[in-house]
Amino acid sequence: MDVTETAGMRDTVYGRQGELLDLLIDYLRQPSVSATGEGFPAATQRAMRELELAGLRAEVWETAGRPCVFGRADGPPGAPTVLIYGHYDVQPVGPSDLWRTTPFEPVIDAGRIWARGSGDNKGQHYAHLQAVRLLREARGGLPVTVKIILDGEEEVGSPNLEELVSRQRDALAADVVIYSDGPVDNSGQWCVKHGVRGVLGIGLHVRYADRAVHSGNFGNVVPNPAWTLVRALASMRDDDGKVLIDGFYDDVVPLGEADREALRGLPPDDSTLADFGVAEMDPAYGDLSFQERLAALPTLTINGLHSGDPQRTIIPHEARARIDIRLVDGQRPEAVLERVRAHLARHAPDVVMTQEMGVPPARTPIDNPFTPRIARAMAAVTGQPPLLVPAMGGTLPVYVWNQVLGVPALGIPFANVDENNHGPNENLEVSRYLDGIAISMAVLSELAGTVAR
């Protein structure tokens, strides 16, 4: 495939934009709120039908929760297999008075499609589906074997995805996994994301009495759970932000040289801090750049802290904290959880710990064989090379591909930065949707040149 051919793809897509938008708008009309069940089971059937309309052989894969749908369309014999992951469920609508439109009645206005699910994630995976359809129409067949899996419960943490991927390992076998979720780089530039941090959520609870007591009548007598919690937390982290839990960093796989070089090449990305009224980055981490702080380091964050009453002279009867730990490549949630447990047993035995969630991290080295081809395809469509991001700070269930299926996984997000996913007025820029279709067509074509397993 040469540049002329890629430019032709983009022209084709933009030439058919009326049809491509109508199809997406109709797909967005179908509610699919995994948290509440709104729109199910119709949403599953609708997702399967969309796979079929794109020319894939589709089936519903039941799980203990909401089903996934899976589709497959073969390329030429010996061609590599590309597995595309997306999710057809959406977040709840939230307070409807904050929306300027009706969430499941999509509207195109100011160059954007306004609807729940437009950015997260229907508009993004639908771009891949339309890319498959257009490629078949244009070439009479696909350059690679395409498999598409659409998750039905990503917005509730994909609790059954790992089990499903283990069970359907053969059906899912692929050379590379592509997912398009979340926004492009904060600068607005297209990018390829190579990893995500994992997350481990932990609740901490200390309780000494049935009820709060008078701080004068019982001060120094009745033990104070707020002090115990404060001392437990303080024992976990030093002034330089270093986590003091024994063995916390032991399993961290350092970034490779190519990843470090890519990090150094990224533009500074602290402009958004001013939007929050934050003057400077956390001084605990010294000179580390914005992206290094996200890609190279795990976190230990206090999400919430609650005890007593700020208006009353009492000794509280209980104290609670919620912390989350963002994990980087090599760290396993279970192992880190055990280290936190051991730390508390030694330093703060009165603190009761509860695990709230755990998702492993995932990272594909930036010097893998697929990234250069994907980057070339994207550059051909968009006119400039995408940013190569070693890892992002947030968490997605990418580990099921890297670790369970054992396949490199790469993220090529299509959504605009202000897609308002999870909030009111979710939207997707029309041009991002159309460019996403052209990018997917170019990427699938370019990946034909890689060697299958």
Add this chain to the structure above:
Amino acid sequence: MDVTETAGMRDTVYGRQGELLDLLIDYLRQPSVSATGEGFPAATQRAMRELELAGLRAEVWETAGRPCVFGRADGPPGAPTVLIYGHYDVQPVGPSDLWRTTPFEPVIDAGRIWARGSGDNKGQHYAHLQAVRLLREARGGLPVTVKIILDGEEEVGSPNLEELVSRQRDALAADVVIYSDGPVDNSGQWCVKHGVRGVLGIGLHVRYADRAVHSGNFGNVVPNPAWTLVRALASMRDDDGKVLIDGFYDDVVPLGEADREALRGLPPDDSTLADFGVAEMDPAYGDLSFQERLAALPTLTINGLHSGDPQRTIIPHEARARIDIRLVDGQRPEAVLERVRAHLARHAPDVVMTQEMGVPPARTPIDNPFTPRIARAMAAVTGQPPLLVPAMGGTLPVYVWNQVLGVPALGIPFANVDENNHGPNENLEVSRYLDGIAISMAVLSELAGTVAR
């Protein structure tokens, strides 16, 4: 005065209990809620009239807030002067559905007077007023000069009392101050209280951003105010409960030998801990007894701790704590506040501190010349010597007597332990009220033997 005479006083009081109860019940019908103004200004006039009915020359002393009333009745030339402090204002009624009776319609039932203000403090200072009246009737005059001041805003922290006492220093001049507030010892035994702890309330606040941000997308980048607050608090106190603020203990006046001996003589008083579900006293203070922890040591208590959201994976944008410090003899709120300020400036400069309240501590040495006479009078009425308590854990504005007026101040509480002051179903045992009158008669008679200034 001999024991026969004292026993005669008790008989007189019990013989006239119908009349003494009717008078109190009528007094309790007058609402006097300083926090809301309910019952004012009538409540002030009513309190003054009660002083007059007891035979005192009474006047209203205006303040910047609710007025005090003051009365005086002279004893023989050269007799010592006893100043009695009480308060005629009461707490708000609170949720009326929790009351079994109507708060300002007093009811006698099960040996108790049920009404707002019965224990705190009308029933207690009214016992002194009736003692003055009965003593005059029985003896044709008073054995000592009696001055009574009734505060109109004790329940809102007596914000104008210090200024008033300074201004009325001459009118208030006395040899000893007696106050009857709060309950008798937790064991139910009568007691003489020699001190109270002071209190200093401080708010702590850290804020870095306008709003909470995603803990994955910004973890290690946006500073976390909860960590700053936790580390600031942890820097203030070690594992043994010792406060690490420079100079915190410098001004503490240690208990004298007589006070220590009195402390050792007190019964163990940790039985109430089981009521709160607390298994053992705070281990940070080792072998110290319940009373030593209250009388000899200042506290540093976290009253409340709030930051973020325990349900969300966020970095909070602000964190707040409220602490109170209970001060012991010698410590001044302003000086301790400055030491906290200096500590934060050195260890946690991002923490903004606000002072919320400050009341100095007060202590009268247990080996003062009045306690033995008071104790002898009480023993004659009740049949056993009172407990001598060097200091209680809570806070009352006793410093205005010890420090502003410069007179020893002694507490002889009359209320039962379960008086439910500040709560619903406030009550005073009839026998405590009647014994209180007899005790006051005996105490005033005994104090005639002390030497005036």
